[in-house]
Amino acid sequence: MKLNFNNRDPVYVQVIRHFKEQIATGLLEPGQEIPSRRELANQLKINPNTAQRAYKEMEEQGLIYTERNLPSRITKDEKVLSIVREELILQAVNSFVSSVQSINVPLEEVIELVRANYEQASEEVRGQDDRN
């Protein structure tokens, strides 16, 4: 796991975003154990204090939970999980819309392109799955 951090956003914010993406894509499953703070710092090559900060924030947002001295885990709370998913979808759509808007494309044309592109991409994914 190696993240490409940008230098202008707080690293802890980028770490939280990274976790949210992994949750939304299913790479991290509800109830799954996550690395210790020190392990995370080592994996992502970040300051251990920053890893600590990211975990503290995620704990407060209910994204992860810790029982006694056991390793922290991803939440099983359906409500929180669906909020994460919505948040990421909205972010992706927002950035897509703003870049498309700047080229002045009519909405109908965009939707048609999105549909064609989406179906093609899904087929490619299916094709890859069949081959594996």
Place this chain on the structure above:
Amino acid sequence: MIEIKDVKKNFGRKKVLKGVSFTAEKGEITCLIGINGVGKTTILNAITALTPIQSGEILIDGEKLHKGSYEKIMFIPDAITMLPSMRIADAMEFMNDFYDCWNEARAKELLQFFKLKESDRISDLSKGNTAKVNLLLGLALDVDYLLMDEPFSGIDIFSREQIADVFTSHLIEERGVIITTHEINDIEHLIDKVVLIDEGVVLKEFRTEEIRENEGKSVVDVMREVYQK
């Protein structure tokens, strides 16, 4: 915590430190940045009393430097001070004889971490591996504070990465680290605090996550503002 308070230092008539003040916390990595020849090494030397200061005060955990301070704090110079004919094992033994706080178990772990062989002679090592041995000898001591002078300077990218990995590993533990550097790119995400120095004065002292969070600036952005004004 290490507190540097209004420290002044002259070499002859030349004023090298003109009233330097900053702090470095335990459990954090503080980075002294400055274009070369601005007194970074002199500051580290002053903290360990390797060089006398004209005025000002240096406190380690609230106390002035005394004999016991040397078991608390270690200065790792930018070049190895061991004889080239020594094997790594000899250098480790030398440190063991010299310091009560030598931690053999950690030294062994560091050997593995850096993929070094005890039987290798220092004169046969690459620049990168020499730098790693130099660092190992300091890191293996059970001190609370480590002062590293240019640990990333003049070595290959893979050695730099390996050395940077130490800072995110358990080997650094809860110790306080001060490193000097004139290059920040490799380690921007690793450090807690930056002290920008020029011509013997501190131009700015800031926490990296705070400057990103509150001003949306990278460390290099701040350096540009401060140094190119």
